[in-house]
Amino acid sequence: MAATIEMPATRRPIVVAPMAGGPSTPDLVVAAGEAGALGMLAAGYKRPADLIAEIADVRERFTGPFGVNLFVPADASCAPERVDSDSAATGVADAEGRDRADRVAVEAFRDLLVQAAPDVHVPTPDWHDRDHYEDKLDIVEAARVAVVSFTFGCPQPHVVERLHEAGICVLVTVTTEEEAHTAVAAGADALVVQGYEAGGHRGTHRVTDAPNQLDHLALLPMMTDVGVPLIAAGGITTAGDTRRALGAGAVAVQAGTTFLLADEAGTTAATRMGLTDPRLGSCVTRAFSGRPARGLRNGFVDRFDALAPAVYPAVDQLTKPLRARAAQRGDIDGVSIWAGAGWRAAREAPAADIVDSLTP
Numbered sequence: 371m372a373a374t375i376e377m378p379a380t381r382r383p384i385v386v387a388p389m390a391g392g393p394s395t396p397d398l399v400v401a402a403g404e405a406g407a408l409g410m411l412a413a414g415y416k417r418p419a420d421l422i423a424e425i426a427d428v429r430e431r432f433t434g435p436f437g438v439n440l441f442v443p444a445d446a447s448c449a450p451e452r453v454d455s456d457s458a459a460t461g462v463a464d465a466e467g468r469d470r471a472d473r474v475a476v477e478a479f480r481d482l483l484v485q486a487a488p489d490v491h492v493p494t495p496d497w498h499d500r501d502h503y504e505d506k507l508d509i510v511e512a513a514r515v516a517v518v519s520f521t522f523g524c525p526q527p528h529v530v531e532r533l534h535e536a537g538i539c540v541l542v543t544v545t546t547e548e549e550a551h552t553a554v555a556a557g558a559d560a561l562v563v564q565g566y567e568a569g570g571h572r573g574t575h576r577v578t579d580a581p582n583q584l585d586h587l588a589l590l591p592m593m594t595d596v597g598v599p600l601i602a603a604g605g606i607t608t609a610g611d612t613r614r615a616l617g618a619g620a621v622a623v624q625a626g627t628t629f630l631l632a633d634e635a636g637t638t639a640a641t642r643m644g645l646t647d648p649r650l651g652s653c654v655t656r657a658f659s660g661r662p663a664r665g666l667r668n669g670f671v672d673r674f675d676a677l678a679p680a681v682y683p684a685v686d687q688l689t690k691p692l693r694a695r696a697a698q699r700g701d702i703d704g705v706s707i708w709a710g711a712g713w714r715a716a717r718e719a720p721a722a723d724i725v726d727s728l729t730p
């Protein structure tokens with residue numbers, strides 16, 4: 371299936387990745403756009419009103435194209451949680467059983483967090499948290515931003531169609547061949563092919579799936595026949611990396627980690643400290659959110675990696691106050707330091723210089 375809305379033309383084949391939790395600011399999006407790359411706002415975790423304000427802020431200063439990234443809640447995704455039965459009736463029973471098991475596992479994890487930090491209020495999970503998905507869809511549609519990308523799942527075809535009617539190019543993050551085919555069938559105009567070296571959450575469409583360990587150079591050839599353009603993500607830190615990804619069939623690269631220390635990035639002080647601490651190494655963990663994510667291994671990961679259940683966003687909600695307190699104290703052993711395998715290449719510089727250094 372061919373793309374319905376083409377990717378906006380930019381001078382450089384580079385997307386500055388959406389990075390929720392601070393790094394992606396309107397300043398970074400404007401700097402990326404001015405440097406000839408495509409900047410992305412990260413709507414994840416954000417209140418709808420803040421997303422509206424950020425879009426307006428970018429538009430005030432930059433007239434070119436930019437995008438917004440949304441998290442797809444599990445119940446709105448084309449790839450529903452796997453049902454381990456071929457009988458629909460048993461499938462429902464299985465789903466209910468899994469739901470109960472999730473709640474028990476999350477309650478047990480909450481007890482552990484309460485014991486670990488008795489002076490912090492660990493909330494009970496909000497099982498209805500969908501990250502304001504529908505409100506955010508309304509916002510990006512009304513704003514007619516050039517690009518909307520999705521992660522953690524695949525938007526339903528009617529959602530993609532709605533965005534197409536508003537002239538919006540739709541990208542979906544994929545990590546497997548199966549996800550790529552699902553996304554193209556749903557109408558995606560291009561795919562962000564995210565390898566295991568990528569920083570932050572892996573965009574696996576089912577939270578319980580164990581993510582594969584393939585890098586973008588391994589994944590790209592598996593997807594070149596899906597019929598839409600591919601954007602390579604994971605570990606891109608040099609012009610050579612970009613050249614290799616383009617050579618393997620990508621039309622562009624999406625780089626995140628290498629911009630974490632950019633002057634315009636809103637990366638927290640604790641994360642900046644962690645990124646430059648030579649003692650820390652890279653790992654993939656569910657400890658902070660219940661979803662597999664690549665970051666730096668610190669005390670929190672050592673303590674909770676084996677214990678956190680695969681339940682998102684409940685686990686994320688529970689650990690949030692502990693992370694916030696650690697951030698306030700500048701305690702790099704208690705915060706999530708999301709970064710890809712190429713984190714050592716991140717450097718303090720204007721985003722435009724970093725875009726330059728990624729351009730072949």
Ligand SMILES: Cc1cc2nc3c(=O)[nH]c(=O)nc-3n(C[C@H](O)[C@H](O)[C@H](O)COP(=O)(O)O)c2cc1C
Nearest residue numbers: 387389390521568569570604605625626627708710
């Ligand atoms: C701190 C951080 C936050 C991220 N947040 C998001 C996000 O909100 N949405 C998303 O689609 N991807 C997110 N990602 C993943 C990026 O889109 C991209 O896949 C990744 O940065 C590419 O790998 P690299 O970090 O090695 O460059 C995040 C990555 C990092 C490092």
